[in-house]
Amino acid sequence: MMRQVLLARVQRRVTMAASGADAETVLSREALAEAAALLARHRAPGVDLPALHACGLFFFHRALRQQGSPSGVRDSAAAAHLLAAVSVTAPDKLPPPFRVLYRRLGTDPRELFSTSTGFTTDPLVWWDLALETMRGAPASIEVFHLLLVADVLRLSRLSATPEHPQYADIISALGVHLCQLRSATRNTSVAAEAFEVCGIALELLPEDSSGRPLFLRNHGREAIVLATELDDAAAARAAVESCRAAARLPDADGRDGVNLGSALVQCARLTGNEQLYREALQTYLRVARSSPELRTTAVSNLRSLLGRLLQEPGHRDMVAEFCRSVLPEPGTETYADSPVLHAAWYLENTPARNGHAPPDPAAMVDLTRRLLAVALDDAGRRDASLAASTALHQHAQLTHSAAEAREAIALARTGLDLNARLDPSQEFFFRHALASAHGVLYEVTGDAEAQREAVHQGRLAVDGLDGADDVQRASALAQYAGVLHRYAARMADGPRLHEALALQRRASDIPGLPDGLRITLLCGLAGMLTDLHVLERPETPDALRQAVTAAERALSLAGPGNPRWAHFARHELMHARRLLGEAERDPGLLRSVVTLAGDILGADESTLVKGIAHTAELERARALGALARMDDGDDDRRAALTGLAHVAGSAEIRPWVRMQAAVAQLQLSDHSEPESLDRVATAVELLRLNVASGALWDDRAHVVRTFAELTDEVVLTGLGSGRPERTLELLENCRGLLFQDLGAGFRLAPEHAAVRAEIEELADRLRALDAKDRAAQGGVDERRELNREIVAERAELMREWQRLEGLVPQEDSPDLTLLAAEGPVVEVVSTTEGGYAFLVTGDSAEPVRVLPLPGLDTATAHDRVLTxxxxxxxxxxxxYPGRVRLLAQGEVRATLDWLWEAAARPVLEALGLTAAPEGTWPRLWWCPVGFLGHLPWHAAQPAEGDGVLDRVVSSYTTSLRSLHFARSIPRADQGERALIVAQPEVASAEPLRGVEREIAAVRRYVPQSTLLEKAEATRAQVLEALQSHSVVHLACHAESDIHAPGRSRLLLVDHEESPLTLADLAGLRLAGRQLAVLSACSTFQIAPALADEALHITAAFQQAGFRHVVGAMWPVADDVATAVSDRFYDRLTGGGTHPPRTDDAARALHDAVSSLRAQYRAAPTKWASFVHVGA
Structure with missing residues (x-):
């Protein structure tokens, strides 16, 4: 087809030239290229007469247009030679001028044409044309030019015989240009021709010829192309032969080495000769080390070859032996050695495919640090970062090194950033490494943010599994399932634990996995099933039995040759067997746990993950404790207590694990033992440490929820020791932990004013950060960036806090005598063995008396509270229908009656408050612990007769510290400014129809007050007004969120867009504020699981700096709120004759509630809601 096209083009040019067309029609490069290409397509034997005829006429017209010039003479000769074939084979088609020419010159046309080649016989015509064409563009590498020169040289070769004196020159020139043309076009046909021509040139050139090295190298390169593109084994062998010869030349350089390496690789590939691969590796390494200009190419080729060989199991041994033989001494490696170092790392880090033992983490860290030191290009740094991150997080897990875990995270992030520019499809590997490193950091430090980030990165790794092989897929699924499992177990999150279990089973279903990964999957499965049993507490221990089976299978697979894997299996087996032994009261299972723990603790430390050793000690102690409880064995009990004490007291163990040990120690202790109270103190201190170490509010709140039952141990152990004051101190230290230390500034004396200012400023920032944290919505993913910001800022603030902490006097417990100077404080608590009231009376001889309340045991009290x-x-x-509401009021009355008989009456009688007082009424502060805070202690009363309200003025405090704080707020001066906030209607709540009447009543008694109502009552306006008013009355809806207390809010006009939350209020610091009256409903409603943390709006106002706060435990009707407000302010202002005397707030509220009770005694929910909190 192409011949026909070219022939038509040449014929057209001839026709146009004969018609007088422009000279360029035949003299242009394009015209010459078409004629040369047409002639060069000829293949002997045979004669292509049309092509010869057309091209002969073409050169004839070129000669006519160049008469008198050497080029014209040459083109005339070319025409004569081409038309000679026409004269011999078809004389009738020969143009007449040429017949004359042949006769005049006495030339026989047969001598100018060869029937064997079908072409002309004089190569010099074409050689001269080729030289002229090359001289026209001597440095051109344009494909068009290269192709034109090659075609003309092909014609010269076609015309010459091997005996022609110019034959060697023609072959040499053609070989050079064909190599250039192949390089420009990457055409394998040209490569084959170049290979053949360069081979001929080598045969023609003498050994000492200066041109021979060029053709030796070209011959080798073209053979490499043929071997690579056409899988030509013969070409590959020829390439090796030529390249080896070139590499031995005196002027051989790095390029010859790179070519030889390539030739060896292709020959090895096509012949199966592994020794050639080894020679190629050695060749590339030699060039990389010795040739600076070719180092990058040689390193790239070496890395590529090693990577390919490592993916073929049959070559691993050869690669391993090569790496061992060429690796330099540590500290002497260079960039040239980086592929070898990486291959050595890969061989060590992927042993499970061949069933070998896992790599030595310390050696891997050393190896990857060497890799990092020599990685210069982005690809090398990326790969080295991934390798080092993997080695470091594995070693960090073994040694419990937080520094190495953090370094692993940093390196994985570096690798991820580099990979984004190089090959985003490989992102999975770096996400996987990030998840693993963050998971280890959590294991080592207990850093909850690290665990959340592990979950996030693990999910991203799983999402990026497209293209991963089965092993990579199973590894990523298992790793994500593992971090998700640990997060779910820590947060007691059942749905996430089930998600983790499903992922683990999905990974386990992948067939053909190596033993090491299979062991990991079985261990993870065992751990998840064990924690599922702990979380869900099913009636039967089926999950534990499955966990034991999985862990036993893992241990069997590990065998004696893989101690580190075996330790992981024993770790899970211990936990599952211990719980199963306790569930089935099986001493044999428990004894086996002791044995397993002994195997771990007695193992070589170099094979033992520190975290597993810590857990082994804890599990052994727990198993011994369970055995002691079964048979009352003193030896087992002593051994258990010793082991638990060691874990609880070890600073290198995570606080969470230490806390578990401390609680287990208390559960095993005899409350009457002298050392038991010290154990309680240790547990309380660890509880505070765990809370303080939480970066986010939810982390700290989770700690409080998890160990809420510590109160029981504190009380029972403390009372067993006969030390009520110390018991009360420890009990106090278990409460209000979410705000611990933020009020430290008020303890400083005036001479420390500068430090106090610093502390208060820092406390403000911490409160604001907590407010931001608690008010934020969304799950882990939605809050990820916010969480990271909060964690980073809190870490910075806590570092500063620790610096200032040493300047603050150690907090002493409040002086109990002074605390009870204005009336007794009653801290009441329920335990499994009954209730107790700690009576703080101001008696210096006996500051604290303990009153047993046997009817207030946990089971009874809890049922009563729920009812x-x-x-x-x-x-x-x-x-609800009226009949239902009447029945419900009866249940409320019954609860108040029970509370009176079980607790309130005994307390009042013990305090000598047995009748209605004459004169000034005594005051009493209730401080209920835990879920008892849901009860209205001030309203306790019998079905008939007097109750608490008839004997004492009741106030509440959330803790003794809170009362101490409220008392530290300076008393009011006369003329305090008052603020009224009124918001009767908001979009998402029923209208408060009595607000206007309520506000009118308040303003009647406090006429100079500032009023913010309706559209003016925005979050911003209220917060601004709080800064300048010491008395505040809020008449609006409130919304308590018991699941997320920080988002409890006052329903102001803009609450949907900009809510004023509990977190906002608690984050304020308002100096010298006196009274906040929260007529809003449910401002004293507490979160059940965080009852001791004062997470309600009433407490938030006190924490903000109000000396007195009036709040509501539940919603009340508008008319009730109005009546209480009217009576309260009447008493507080002497009927409006003076400004509010805020220190009379408790008595004023007592009068208002008593008045309301007189109207609604049978309906306690109408009058018992309002409470006073504070001084």
Whole structure:
């Protein structure tokens, strides 16, 4: 097809030239290229007469247009030679001028044409044309030019015989240009021709010829191309032969080495000769080390070859032996050695494919640090970063090194950034490494943010599994399942634990996995099943039995040759067997746990992960404790207590694990033992440490929820020791932990004013950060960036806090005598063995008396509280029928009656408050612990007769520290400014129809007050007004969120867009504030699981700096709120004759509630909601 096209083009040019067309029609490069290409397509034997005829006429017309010039003479000769074939084979088609020419010159046309080649016989015509064409563009590498020169040289070769004196020159020139043409076009046909021509040139050139090295190298390169593109084994062998010869030349350089390496690789590939691969590796390495200009190419080729060989199991031994033989001494390696170092790392880090033992982490860290030191290009740095991150997080897990875990994270992030520019499809590997490193950091430090980041990165790794092989897929799924499992176990999150279990089973279903990964999967499965049993507490221990089976299979697979894997299996087996032994009361299983733990603790430390050793000690002690409880064995009990004490007291163990040990120690202790109270103190201190170490509010709140039952141990152990004051101190230290230390500034004396200012400023920032944290919505993923910001800022603030901490006097417990100077404080608590009231009376001889309350045991009190809360809701909700609400009021009355008989009456009688007082009424502060805070202690009363309200003025405090804080707020001066906030209607709540009447009543008694109402009552306006008013009255809806207390809010006009939350209020610091009256509903409603943390709006106002706060435990009707406010302010202002005397707030509220009770005694939910909190 192409011949026909070219022939037509040449014929057209001839026709146009004969018609007088422009000279360029035949003299242009394009015209010459078409004629040369047409002639060069000829293949002997045979004669292509049309092509010869057309091209002969073409050169004839070129000669006519160049008469008198050497080029014209040459083109005339070319025409004569080409038309000679026409004269011989078809004389009738020969143009007449040429017949004359042949006769005049006496030339026989047969001598100018060869029937064997079908072409002309004089190569010099074409040689001269080729030289002229090359001289026209001597440095051109344009494909068009290269192709034109090659075609003309092909014609010269076609015309010459091997005996022609110019034959060697023609072959040499053609070979050079064909190599250039192949390089420009990457055409394998040209490569084959170049290979053949260069081979001929080598045969023609003498050994000492200066041109021979060029053709030796070209011959080798073209053979490499043929071997690579056409899988030509013969070409590969020829390439090796030529390249070896070139590499031995005196002027051989790095390029010859790179070519020889390539030739060896192709020959090895096509012949299966592994020794050639080894020679190629050695050749590339030699060039990389010795040739600076070719180092990058040689390193790249070496890395590529090693990577390919490592993917073929049959070559691993050869590669391993090569690496061992060429690796330099540590500290002497260079960039040239980086591929070898990486291959050595890969061989060590992927042993499980061949069933070998896992690599030595310390050796891997050393190896990858060497890799990092020599990685210069981005690809090398990326790969080295990944390798080093993997080695470091594995070693960090073994040695419990937080520094190495953090370094592993940093390196994985570096690799991820580099990979984004190089090959985003490989992102999975770096996400996987990041998840693993963050998971180890959590294991080592207990850093909850590290665990959340591990979950996030693990999920991203799983999402990027497209293209991963089965092993990579199973590894990523298992790793993500593992971090998700640990997060779910820590947060007691059942749905996430089930998700982790499903992922683990999905990974386990992948067939053909290596033993090491299979062991990892089985261990993870065992751990998840064990924690599922702990979380869900099913009736039967089926999950534990499955966990034991999985862990036993893992241990069997590990065998004696893989101690580190075996330790992981024993770790899970211990936990599952211990719980199963306890569930089935099986001493044999428990004894086996002791044996397993002994195997771990007695192992070579170099094979033992420190975290597993810590857990082994804890599990052994727990198993011994369970055995002691079964048979009352003193030896087992002593051994268990010793082991638990060691874990609880070890600073290198995570605080969470230490806390578990401390609690287990308390559960095993005899409350009457002298050392038991010290154990309680240790547990309390560890509880505070765990809370303080939480970066986010939810982390700290989770710690408080998890160890809420510590109160029971504190009380029972403390009372068993006969030390009520110390018991009360420890009990106090278990409460209010989420705000611990933020009020430290008020303890400083005036001479420390500068430090106090610093501390208070820092406390403000911490409060604000907590407020931001608690108010934020969304799950782990949605809050990820915010969480990271909060964690980083809190870490910085806590570092500063620790610096200032040493300047603050050690907090002493409040002086109990002074604390009770204005009336007794009653801290009441329920335990499994009964209730107790700690009576703080101001008696210096006996500051604390303990009153047993046997009817207030946990089971009874808890049932009563649940009944009360249910009945209260039915009684206060208009949506229920009247009959239901009446029955509910009866249940509420019954609860108040029970509370009176079980606790309130005994307390009042013990305090000598047995009748209605004459003169000034005594005051009493209730401080209920835990879920007892849901009860209205001030309203306890019998079905008939006097109750608490008839004997004492009641106030509440969330802790003794809170009362101490409220008392430290300076008393009011006369003329305090008052603020009223009124918001009767908001979009998402029923209108408060009594607000206007309520506000009118308040303003009647406090006429100079500032009023913010309706559209003016925005979050920003209220917060600004709080800065300049010491008395605040809020008449609006409130919304308590018991699941996320920080988002409890006052329903102001803009609460949907900009809510004023509990977190905002608690984050304020308002100096010298006196009274906040929260007429809003449910401002004293507490979160059940965080009852001792004062997470309600009333407490938030006190924490903000108000000396007195009036709040509501549940919603009340508008008319009730109005009546209470009217009576309260009447008493507080002497009927409006003077400004509010805020220190009379408790008595004023007592009068208002008593008045309301007189109207609604049978409906306690109407009058018992309002409470006073504070001084």
């Amino acid at each position: 009360f809360l249910t009945a209260r809701e039915y009684a206060t909700e208009d949506r």
